[in-house]
Amino acid sequence: MNQTEIINIFTKKTLGLTFVLSAAAFAFAQEKVGISGSVVSKSNQPVPYASVTFSNKANKLFSDATLTDEKGQYKLDLAPGNYDITIEAIDYQKNVVNKQITAAGNIGAFSIDPEKSATNLKTADIQGVVITAPSTKPYKVELDKRTYDPSQDIVSKGGNLQDVLSNVPSVSVETDGTVSMRGSSNVKFLINGKPSALLGIDDGANALQSIPADQIEKIEVITNPSSKFEASGTAGILNIILKKSKKTGFNGSVTGTLGYLPQTNLNTNLSWRKGNLTWFLNGGGGYRESKNTNRNNAIYFTPTADNRTNADQESITKSKNNNYNASTGLVYDLSDKTSVNASGTVRTFDSENIGNVWYGYRYTDGSTSSARRDNTGSNNNLAFQGDFGLDHKFDDKGQNLSLSLSLQRNRSYNDTDVLQTANDAFTLENLINQTTLNKTLIGKADYELPIGENSRLEAGYRLDINRNTYDNDVSQRYSPFADYFFLPTFTYNAFYKEVFNAGYVQFKSKIGNLGYQLGLRNEYSQIDIKYENLNPQTELIDKSKNYNNLFPSVFLSYEIAKDNQFLVNYSRRIDRPRSFFLIPNPSYTDNQNIFDGNIDLNPSYVDSYEFGYSISKNKFTVNPTLYFRHTTDDVKMLVYSGDDGAFHTKPINLGNDDRYGMDLNFNWDATKWLKLLGNVDLFGYKTTGTYTGPEVSKPMPFEGSGFSSRARLTTTFKVDKTFNFQFQGFYRGAQKSLSQDRKDMYAISFGASKTVLDGNGTISFNIQDIFNTRAMRSLSKTPEFARESYMQWQPRQFALSFTYRFKQGERIDQPKRKKDINSNAAGDDQQGPM
Numbered sequence: 008m009n010q011t012e013i014i015n016i017f018t019k020k021t022l023g024l025t026f027v028l029s030a031a032a033f034a035f036a037q038e039k040v041g042i043s044g045s046v047v048s049k050s051n052q053p054v055p056y057a058s059v060t061f062s063n064k065a066n067k068l069f070s071d072a073t074l075t076d077e078k079g080q081y082k083l084d085l086a087p088g089n090y091d092i093t094i095e096a097i098d099y100q101k102n103v104v105n106k107q108i109t110a111a112g113n114i115g116a117f118s119i120d121p122e123k124s125a126t127n128l129k130t131a132d133i134q135g136v137v138i139t140a141p142s143t144k145p146y147k148v149e150l151d152k153r154t155y156d157p158s159q160d161i162v163s164k165g166g167n168l169q170d171v172l173s174n175v176p177s178v179s180v181e182t183d184g185t186v187s188m189r190g191s192s193n194v195k196f197l198i199n200g201k202p203s204a205l206l207g208i209d210d211g212a213n214a215l216q217s218i219p220a221d222q223i224e225k226i227e228v229i230t231n232p233s234s235k236f237e238a239s240g241t242a243g244i245l246n247i248i249l250k251k252s253k254k255t256g257f258n259g260s261v262t263g264t265l266g267y268l269p270q271t272n273l274n275t276n277l278s279w280r281k282g283n284l285t286w287f288l289n290g291g292g293g294y295r296e297s298k299n300t301n302r303n304n305a306i307y308f309t310p311t312a313d314n315r316t317n318a319d320q321e322s323i324t325k326s327k328n329n330n331y332n333a334s335t336g337l338v339y340d341l342s343d344k345t346s347v348n349a350s351g352t353v354r355t356f357d358s359e360n361i362g363n364v365w366y367g368y369r370y371t372d373g374s375t376s377s378a379r380r381d382n383t384g385s386n387n388n389l390a391f392q393g394d395f396g397l398d399h400k401f402d403d404k405g406q407n408l409s410l411s412l413s414l415q416r417n418r419s420y421n422d423t424d425v426l427q428t429a430n431d432a433f434t435l436e437n438l439i440n441q442t443t444l445n446k447t448l449i450g451k452a453d454y455e456l457p458i459g460e461n462s463r464l465e466a467g468y469r470l471d472i473n474r475n476t477y478d479n480d481v482s483q484r485y486s487p488f489a490d491y492f493f494l495p496t497f498t499y500n501a502f503y504k505e506v507f508n509a510g511y512v513q514f515k516s517k518i519g520n521l522g523y524q525l526g527l528r529n530e531y532s533q534i535d536i537k538y539e540n541l542n543p544q545t546e547l548i549d550k551s552k553n554y555n556n557l558f559p560s561v562f563l564s565y566e567i568a569k570d571n572q573f574l575v576n577y578s579r580r581i582d583r584p585r586s587f588f589l590i591p592n593p594s595y596t597d598n599q600n601i602f603d604g605n606i607d608l609n610p611s612y613v614d615s616y617e618f619g620y621s622i623s624k625n626k627f628t629v630n631p632t633l634y635f636r637h638t639t640d641d642v643k644m645l646v647y648s649g650d651d652g653a654f655h656t657k658p659i660n661l662g663n664d665d666r667y668g669m670d671l672n673f674n675w676d677a678t679k680w681l682k683l684l685g686n687v688d689l690f691g692y693k694t695t696g697t698y699t700g701p702e703v704s705k706p707m708p709f710e711g712s713g714f715s716s717r718a719r720l721t722t723t724f725k726v727d728k729t730f731n732f733q734f735q736g737f738y739r740g741a742q743k744s745l746s747q748d749r750k751d752m753y754a755i756s757f758g759a760s761k762t763v764l765d766g767n768g769t770i771s772f773n774i775q776d777i778f779n780t781r782a783m784r785s786l787s788k789t790p791e792f793a794r795e796s797y798m799q800w801q802p803r804q805f806a807l808s809f810t811y812r813f814k815q816g817e818r819i820d821q822p823k824r825k826k827d828i829n830s831n832a833a834g835d836d837q838q839g840p841m
Contacts, residue, residue: 038086048119055077062091069086157175167219174719191242195239195245223247258812262810284340294329300797305654333352343400345400347397352392366379377430396409396410417446471507473504501536505586520567522565536589604658627675638663644658655702659700669690682722682725687718688718690714691713703789703790711744716738717738747788756775758773771810
């Protein structure tokens with residue numbers, strides 16, 4: 008923007024302000040009269056929060072507008088005259104009438120008719136079932152994100168967030184519970200636009216299983232986040248939007264689920280809205296069992312120190328989990344321009360784990376031996392979160408200021424008793440006690456300023472302070488009658504603190520059919536790590552790391568016609584290592600497969616490019632996107648055989664990683680009874696880097712290139728107005744590098760949904776992984792050994808759920824209402840105040 012344009016803008020604003028003040032003085036000089044009235048539906052029921060606009064035909068300066076209250080009534084002061092009156096409300100047809108205002112008093116009731124596809128019809132408001140109105144599209148493409156609506160996902164009904172994510176286009180859930188996007192697992196999770204205590208420590212799979220599917224409003228898939236978002240998460244961001252009622256009065260729903268592997272869940276969503284106050288309560292919990300199977304078969308090319316030639320392993324772990332969570336909060340409008348909100352969340356997670364690991368060994372002399380480790384463990388996790396915010400509108404043109412503060416505390420206890428036998432004889436016993444405490448503070452300030460009709464300037468600041476404390480004790484004994492002694496290397500205390508200061512500025516505008524958004528984010532991060540264990544040969548660690556980086560983003564869109572556009576974008580991202588990646592020796596549950604942290608691990612950086620096209624017609628939407636990601640200092644997992652005879656896994660920075668491909672999403676209402684939702688990801692990859700560290704005797708190459716694919720197809724059949732069923736197929740192609748060959752995988756799931764009780768209830772049934780084929784198989788090769796691996800996180804399971812909805816009041820939406828404080832991270836107006 009040049010100097011002349013800036014002068015013109017300020018000149019126009021000055022003249023406009025002078026005009027407005029003059030007009031206001033003239034308007035107030037006229038004598039006004041107080042009028043009242045109401046808006047009703049065709050059935051003579053009040054319509055709350057309808058917009059009523061009075062346009063003076065003689066002088067526009069006398070025009071004014073108002074909203075009806077929860078009883079459909081309004082009051083207004085107007086100058087006498089002839090007015091065109093426009094009445095509008097969500098799900099109703101617009102009505103325009105003419106009326107002469109001559110004196111104070113009640114001018115009567117205005118009637119408006121419902122839209123033919125209005126969502127205020129009770130039968131059209133049932134989630135996942137199309138009764139009267141045509142359903143909304145489950146997948147929507149926007150400038151900087153894609154939005155997935157899980158309400159029509161029958162397969163995950165009665166499930167949890169992890170089940171829902173398994174069905175989201177461009178997202179994959181691996182067999183160990185790891186979530187990835189376009190083949191990369193470095194995904195950043197947010198709930199209502201920010202990190203949440205609901206996700207636990209390090210966003211583990213257990214946390215994903217504790218969030219019920221029926222509490223999820225939608226999921227924003229942000230594959231290439233703009234500068235407004237924090238820069239971590241090189242694969243992208245998944246923003247989970249929880250439900251918030253949009254209806255007047257008291258509303259709610261209750262969902263109960265029974266399933267196998269045994270699971271029981273009961274969850275509820277309650278809300279109350281009246282006048283300036285909105286209150287909500289979401290919560291529930293249940294019991295769930297899971298089963299995890301791992302098998303490893305290794306062949307050593309040269310015998311190990313104890314002359315092993317083969318090593319086989321099988322591990323089966325069964326878990327019993329109880330989880331409960333509750334969130335409550337309120338939003339209160341102090342005035343037409345200012346609102347405050349506060350909310351609190353508590354989450355508990357308890358589990359009991361029983362597992363066994365069997366080892367079989369073969370030696371150069373032909374002899375064999377076996378060992379077994381029986382694990383009995385428990386986990387207790389307790390999390391609290393408090394959120395506070397203020398949202399202020401300077402005017403009705405979009406100039407907003409949002410402030411928010413989030414305080415979180417998460418504590419986890421993990422206790423494990425491991426008994427090891429060799430050839431059925433007692434050899435040793437381990438006691439492992441781990442305590443982790445996380446405290447987080449997040450403060451945000453976001454400002455939006457419209458410039459002209461098509462431009463907007465956004466700026467903000469964010470402070471993150473995250474503290475993790477680890478206390479890990481590992482003790483051992485070699486006889487059931489002996490005393491325990493500590494294993495010095497694995498008994499440690501660690502402290503991890505990270506402080507991020509970030510500021511961003513972003514400008515959005517449009518020239519004709521060309522829309523653009525330019526952004527720049529600066530993040531300064533400081534990481535402090537303190538570590539000590541009982542091994543006298545280990546030096547104490549007291550280390551600090553500092554990073555300061557600029558992260559630009561560019562988004563372009565060209566609209567050929569309505570719902571027909573090209574999208575081009577670029578962003579730079581950072582992959583900061585998780586805290587337990589940096590701390591040495593964080594794991595000892597299995598003494599033959601040990602994960603070692605790496606204090607010298609550094610961030611990876613990603614330059615991400617996308618070129619997409621989106622077209623949406625009445626029955627068909629397609630969105631192909633070409634993408635390319637270049638990662639430097641890529642984090643790779645080094646697997647090596649240690650001097651202790653165990654396999655060690657250690658994260659390292661090594662070489663580059665390039666990913667390129669096409670991500671194709673489509674939605675097609677083929678007929679009145681058949682709908683298709685599909686996702687195909689065809690991608691190539693090229694990795695570079697050869698490791699020559701002290702852990703390996705020969706250089707270990709990580710070079711690799713190839714082409715692979717992922718595909719998902721969801722087919723929904725509508726039997727009648729109350730009954731739907733659904734099949735979902737998933738396929739992941741094989742992937743190879745010089746050190747690992749991962750086999751392909753597929754799975755098929757089924758779901759059915761039936762509406763009952765005059766639209767107030769829904770019965771759902773689903774089977775996950777009908778043929779029990781969802782398992783990861785791979786072959787790892789190094790100069791020392793080759794190892795075949797098999798992993799299945801969860802076998803086939805099914806669930807039956809029932810949802811009952813009550814007090815379903817009229818759906819409302821306030822055209823001029825402020826957006827909630829916590830929507831500023833994702834630009835969404837309907838997020839709950841979490």
